Amino acid sequence: xxxxxxxxxxxxxxxxxxxxxxxxxxxxxxxxxxxxxxxxxxxxxxxxxxxxxxxxxxxxxxxxxxxxxxxxxxxxxxxxxxxxxxxxxxxxxxxxxxxxxxxxxxxxxxxxxxxxxxxxxxxxxxxxxxxxxxxxxxxxxxxxxxxxxxxxxxxxxxxxxxxxxxxxxxxxxxxxxxxxxxxxxxxxxxxxxxxxxxxxxxxxxxxxxxxxxxxxxxxxxxxxxxxxxxxxxxxxxxxxxxxxxxxxxxxxxxxxxxxxxxxxxxxxxxxxxxxxxxxxxxxxxxxxxxxxxxxxxxxxxxxxxxxxxxxxxxxxxxxxxxxxxxxxxxxxxxxxxxxxxxxxxxxxxxxxxxxxxxxxxxxxxxxxxxxxx
Amino acid sequence: xxxxxxxxxxxxxxxxxxxxxxxxxxxxxxxxxxxxxxxxxxxxxxxxxxxxxxxxxxxxxxxxxxxxxxxxxxxxxxxxxxxxxxxxxxxxxxxxxxxxxxxxxxxxxxxxxxxxxxxxxxxxxxxxxxxxxxxxxxxxxxxxxxxxxxxxxxxxxxxxxxxxxxxxxxxxxxxxxxxxxxxxxxxxxxxxxxxxxxxxxxxxxxxxxxxxxxxxxxxxxxxxxxxxxxxxxxxxxxxxxxxxxxxxxxxxxxxxxxxxxxxxxxxxxxxxxxx
Numbered sequence: 001x002x003x004x005x006x007x008x009x010x011x012x013x014x015x016x017x018x019x020x021x022x023x024x025x026x027x028x029x030x031x032x033x034x035x036x037x038x039x040x041x042x043x044x045x046x047x048x049x050x051x052x053x054x055x056x057x058x059x060x061x062x063x064x065x066x067x068x069x070x071x072x073x074x075x076x077x078x079x080x081x082x083x084x085x086x087x088x089x090x091x092x093x094x095x096x097x098x099x100x101x102x103x104x105x106x107x108x109x110x111x112x113x114x115x116x117x118x119x120x121x122x123x124x125x126x127x128x129x130x131x132x133x134x135x136x137x138x139x140x141x142x143x144x145x146x147x148x149x150x151x152x153x154x155x156x157x158x159x160x161x162x163x164x165x166x167x168x169x170x171x172x173x174x175x176x177x178x179x180x181x182x183x184x185x186x187x188x189x190x191x192x193x194x195x196x197x198x199x200x201x202x203x204x205x206x207x208x209x210x211x212x213x214x215x216x217x218x219x220x221x222x223x224x225x226x227x228x229x230x231x232x233x234x235x236x237x238x239x240x241x242x243x244x245x246x247x248x249x250x251x252x253x254x255x256x257x258x259x260x261x262x263x264x265x266x267x268x269x270x271x272x273x274x275x276x277x278x279x280x281x282x283x284x285x286x287x288x289x290x291x292x293x294x295x296x297x298x299x300x301x302x303x304x305x306x307x308x309x310x311x312x313x314x315x316x317x318x319x320x321x322x323x324x325x326x327x328x329x330x331x332x333x334x335x336x337x338x339x340x341x342x343x344x345x346x347x348x349x350x351x352x353x354x355x356x357x358x359x360x361x362x363x364x365x366x367x368x369x370x371x372x373x
Numbered sequence: 374x375x376x377x378x379x380x381x382x383x384x385x386x387x388x389x390x391x392x393x394x395x396x397x398x399x400x401x402x403x404x405x406x407x408x409x410x411x412x413x414x415x416x417x418x419x420x421x422x423x424x425x426x427x428x429x430x431x432x433x434x435x436x437x438x439x440x441x442x443x444x445x446x447x448x449x450x451x452x453x454x455x456x457x458x459x460x461x462x463x464x465x466x467x468x469x470x471x472x473x474x475x476x477x478x479x480x481x482x483x484x485x486x487x488x489x490x491x492x493x494x495x496x497x498x499x500x501x502x503x504x505x506x507x508x509x510x511x512x513x514x515x516x517x518x519x520x521x522x523x524x525x526x527x528x529x530x531x532x533x534x535x536x537x538x539x540x541x542x543x544x545x546x547x548x549x550x551x552x553x554x555x556x557x558x559x560x561x562x563x564x565x566x567x568x569x570x571x572x573x574x575x576x577x578x579x580x581x582x583x584x585x586x587x588x589x590x591x592x593x594x595x596x597x598x599x600x601x602x603x604x605x606x607x608x609x610x611x612x613x614x615x616x617x618x619x620x621x622x623x624x625x626x627x628x629x630x631x632x633x634x635x636x637x638x639x640x641x642x643x644x645x646x647x648x
Binding site: 056077087107 | 540
């Protein structure tokens, strides 16, 4: 095997469906052995990208290399990649072990080797006991494991995962996230994981490619996309954020409601006087009953609601023009009740600024926001 | 609670009435095959004599032979044509789809008498083999049987997850292998139920068959139909009973095959109703 087995390279890849551009001049280098997530809202092109890697779709422009080899025109059955499908796509007329053996059978692996490798794969996903069951006799979580075993038993150079955890309930999903990550680091196989769930991507990935409208907004490790989002869209999509629309002051942003944001690292790309967005993460918004006594990085309001999330408390503070979300550790949090007057304030280092181009993406209609919840 | 129970009872009783309405004539016919008298219209006493005598009536036995041969051949033809058409309609639809489905539905709704007359005039024009032996009857039966198989197979394939075929391709199966190993086994219940329907439709067709039958070639239903108005002997009832038995056996065999293939009871029931 060559040294770059498992690497993937997409260069200027474009895919159109009719007049709709699903993937727009996408460039992406995936390192051999890394866990990379393609993260984005529906319609961002992440699944189309995955399907081009699998060979189900061919790019209209650009080229793709897998393990260093050009795969233009190579059909799925000749590619050294395997897919874990959304809803699993297990063969309903075959038992679990027949499902897992299917890929090996196509490659004419000997019967004894198939038996050994299927047993290993089932053991790896802890499904040995159910080897003789039919898929329909199993829960979603069990089917998920079989789908994983069916793909991994072939020891592909790249494993493609198309929202494989989407159909599972929350607790199972979190368990599977941990297992997937462990499996990936043990096997050293490149994982390309498509998801719209940012927590899933943050929890498992070595790097995340955040996609929007067929291109990559930011490609970085989870910490970087969280700490240094490259655009307002990324800041809003990864974690949560409070956004204000306003005008750049050079030092920060003057919001439309009069709040003045001063940043310790002003954004130079937004010229003074230009429309801008300011953003503060909920966990960076401190609350105090007393006026902190300064003219910037503070906004006054009243508590509208308090929610308990175990280790954190979430406050909704109603200010003149908008609601501000604050999430604080339970320990040492102020005891506040709805109706209490309160001051929200934050450090200069926590102020993000962005150009106002993506304002509509991160400041949705209040009506839509409710629908999304 | 009490009211609910009485409604359940009433529904149960109604079901029994409907079943009796449907099956009494069949049971009556079966019983009449054991009649001593030479007609099925008057019961004189129990006898099994007609069950052996029916085999001496060569007109009757040869008509049964024709019926079975026609049914087998037309069913096989309909299965090949209908399965391919159903698969194509579901998986590769195009501009022609609507027109093609229209033609198929037209075949099913055209009154048989129109069908028969039309096909007869066409076969007369063609002449030769189209006016001899089983060929014209087989062709007529194949036309409506393949329409039925097409619709049943299409419904099944449309309900299949297309990603199963992608999954097979992803697991290194060539398109041909994916078809044989994944698509065909999953479509098989529809093929079997379509085949069964095609077989029974062929077995009991009278109207269009009577139009196109060449001289000297008669199917069992047409033979029986020819007897109406005169005496119908219990040997006909005996043969009909055999037919019913054979049909039930065919259903049982299909059910066993499906069960072996891992289908559940409700899936088998769905197969027989064409879903």
